Every structure is written in C-alpha cells, then in structure tokens.
Amino acid sequence: MRAMTIDLRSDTVTKPTEGMRRAMADAIVGDDGYGDDPTANKFEARIAALFGKEAALFVPSGTMANQIAIRLHTKPGDEVIIGEGAHCMHYESGAAAALSGVQFVIAGKGGLYTRAEMEALVRPIDLYLPRTGLVMIENTHNRAGGRVFPQNDVLAITELARAKNLALHLDGARIWNAHAKSGLSLDVLAKPFDTVSVCFSKGLGAPVGSVLLGTSEHIEISRRYRKQLGGGMRQIGILCAAAEYGLDNHLKLLVDDHARAARFVSLMASCDGYKCDPKSVETNIINLEATKKHPDDIVAQALKEGVLVNAEGGSRVRVVTNLGVSDKDIEVAADVLRRAAS
Numbered sequence: 001m002r003a004m005t006i007d008l009r010s011d012t013v014t015k016p017t018e019g020m021r022r023a024m025a026d027a028i029v030g031d032d033g034y035g036d037d038p039t040a041n042k043f044e045a046r047i048a049a050l051f052g053k054e055a056a057l058f059v060p061s062g063t064m065a066n067q068i069a070i071r072l073h074t075k076p077g078d079e080v081i082i083g084e085g086a087h088c089m090h091y092e093s094g095a096a097a098a099l100s101g102v103q104f105v106i107a108g109k110g111g112l113y114t115r116a117e118m119e120a121l122v123r124p125i126d127l128y129l130p131r132t133g134l135v136m137i138e139n140t141h142n143r144a145g146g147r148v149f150p151q152n153d154v155l156a157i158t159e160l161a162r163a164k165n166l167a168l169h170l171d172g173a174r175i176w177n178a179h180a181k182s183g184l185s186l187d188v189l190a191k192p193f194d195t196v197s198v199c200f201s202k203g204l205g206a207p208v209g210s211v212l213l214g215t216s217e218h219i220e221i222s223r224r225y226r227k228q229l230g231g232g233m234r235q236i237g238i239l240c241a242a243a244e245y246g247l248d249n250h251l252k253l254l255v256d257d258h259a260r261a262a263r264f265v266s267l268m269a270s271c272d273g274y275k276c277d278p279k280s281v282e283t284n285i286i287n288l289e290a291t292k293k294h295p296d297d298i299v300a301q302a303l304k305e306g307v308l309v310n311a312e313g314g315s316r317v318r319v320v321t322n323l324g325v326s327d328k329d330i331e332v333a334a335d336v337l338r339r340a341a342s
C-alpha cells in the first residue's frame with residue numbers, strides 16, 4: 001500500500017480531528033457508574049431533547065444500542081419484522097437470536113419496504129405461531145446504498161404497527177444523513193418510533209459512541225441491560241465530548257459528503273466496467289456492480305494505487321464518502337477505479 005491513501009471503505013474510518021481531540025482532553029468527567037459524569041449527563045439530556053424523546057443512554061456501539069432495543073421490546077420466540085439486508089440481522093453476529101431469542105422476517109426487497117409488505121408478515125394470535133413482537137426500520141439503509149427510507153412509508157408502516165400494538169425501533173445509525181438529505185428534522189424522523197439508536201462514529205466522525213433513545217422507563221431498563229452486556233461506563237465524558245463535537249461541527253458537512261458521492265457516481269457512469277444508477281445514490285454510500293472483473297481483483301488493484309474500497313459479496317464494490325475525503329480525492333479515486341475495472 002502507498003503511504004498516501006484515499007480510504008473509501010466506510011464512514012467509520014475517520015480519525016478524530018485536532019478540535020475533537022481537544023474537546024475530549026478538556027472534558028470534565030466523573031464516574032458514570034455513580035451518575036457522576038457531568039459531560040455525559042448533559043450530553044444524554046441534549047440528545048434526548050434533540051430527538052424529542054424523554055431520555056437517552058450512551059452506549060459504546062450501534063450494535064449494543066440495537067440489541068438492547070430488541071431485548072426491550074421482545075420476548076424469546078418472537079418475530080421481528082425488518083427490511084432486507086438490515087444491519088441488525090446481517091452484521092451483528094446473530095446477536096438477536098443469541099441474546100433475545102428472536103427470529104427475523106424480511107419485509108419487501110432491497111431494504112426499504114411498504115405498509116402492505118409489513119402487513120403481510122404480521123402473525124395472527126395463535127398458540128402455534130410465533131408472536132410478532134417488533135417492527136424495525138433502518139434509516140438510512142446501509143446495504144441498500146445509503147437510501148433514505150421514504151417518510152410517507154415510515155408513517156404508513158408505523159401507523160399500522162401502532163394499530164396492531166407492535167413496538168417500533170428505528171436503527172438510525174445514519175439518521176444524520178437522512179436528515180441532511182431529506183431536510184426533515186431529527187425529532188420528526190424519530191417521532192413515530194418507541195426507541196431510536198443513533199451513531200456518532202460514522203458520518204459525524206467520533207472515534208466511538210452511540211445513543212439509545214426512548215421513554216424514561218425504556219432507558220432505565222436499558223441501563224441495566226447495558227450493564228449486563230458488560231457496558232458499565234466510567235469517565236465517558238471524554239467520549240461524549242467527541243460525539244458532541246461531531247454533532248456541532250460535522251453534521252453540517254454531510255451535505256458535502258453527499259455531493260462528493262454524487263460526483264463520484266457521475267464520474268463512473270460512463271465506465272463500462274460498472275453498473276450503477278446515479279439516482280440510487282442519495283447520501284454517502286455507493287454500490288457499484290462490477291460487470292467485467294471480479295470485485296476482489298478491483299479492490300486489490302485499487303489498493304496498489306492507494307485507494308481503499310470494499311468488495312461486498314456478489315459483484316458489488318462499495319464506496320463510501322466520509323469526513324476524511326476531499327473533492328480532489330474523489331477525482332483521483334474515480335480515475336483509479338475506472339482503470340481497475342478495465
């Protein structure tokens with residue numbers, strides 16, 4: 001690998017900036033196990049207010065936030081309705097089955113789904129059938145290429161779920177991107193759901209950290225579940241300060257990330273080594289379908305020229321714009337990936 005690289009594997013590869021490191025160093029901290037960390041307490045209250053929820057809990061990862069939510073809303077044997085390729089089902093090491101004893105049923109195709117597709121999966125109450133316990137939406141949807149879940153579908157799905165007394169969780173690891181793209185406020189995006197998980201370690205550039213949001217009762221129980229999962233926290237003000245710095249300084253930059261992704265896909269449109277519909281690129285994730293070469297060969301070739309991307313199974317090459325990538329980097333990376341495919 002060259003010394004200078006352009007890392008487009010994910011929006012999790014960013015390193016804390018100087019300003020973020022300073023904010024971390026300056027954070028006033030205490031032992032969160034005693035409720036004594038003022039920075040964490042202030043941060044959790046601020047994030048709860050931002051999303052219009054009663055309470056918030058800092059957790060180390062989006063995975064832990066999602067898994068606590070699944071446990072909160074379900075009983076062993078329940079079914080969870082979810083979109084295809086959802087992170088919770090695909091990338092969390094089977095945790096939902098291991099920790100909560102639930103199984104997933106997939107609504108629709110490609111990650112986004114409709115009210116009718118959800119309705120078809122809701123089980124009638126019957127001793128022989130699993131109970132439908134929870135409905136989940138991922139917004140933006142990672143494997144669907146950062147697509148924003150259409151708000152009219154969110155409202156239709158959640159209205160029906162409410163009518164059927166089903167719990168609702170939003171995996172909002174990239175809710176910031178959905179907000180930046182749709183212009184909808186964070187509380188509007190969160191409102192239809194009982195619980196919401198959000199990540200600060202992706203587009204906002206923090207080194208670690210997610211938050212679970214819900215009612216005060218949800219969060220009180222979640223604090224116990226977090227402990228049971230080994231997530232008892234101490235001087236987390238340092239981490240909350242990083243997350244807060246990302247919120248205050250990097251949220252506004254996501255539109256630039258999205259513009260760079262759009263520029264990248266427009267540069268690839270004329271390359272006959274890939275297929276990609278520019279209209280499908282709504283935020284910062286680009287899925288290219290390699291048509292001539294195996295994705296592993298493309299990834300290896302690009303790496304030799306200092307551009308890091310991922311092969312994602314099948315013919316897919318995944319490219320993700322992030323805080324550490326400039327306009328110039330996009331031009332260079334597009335050039336490298338065009339050559340790598342031919």
Ligand SMILES: Cc1ncc(COP(=O)(O)O)c(C=O)c1O
Binds near residue numbers: 063064066199
């Ligand atoms: C949609 C989505 N949810 C949850 C997660 C889990 O976050 P973490 O890696 O912090 O566990 C990710 C991670 O990429 C994600 O993309």
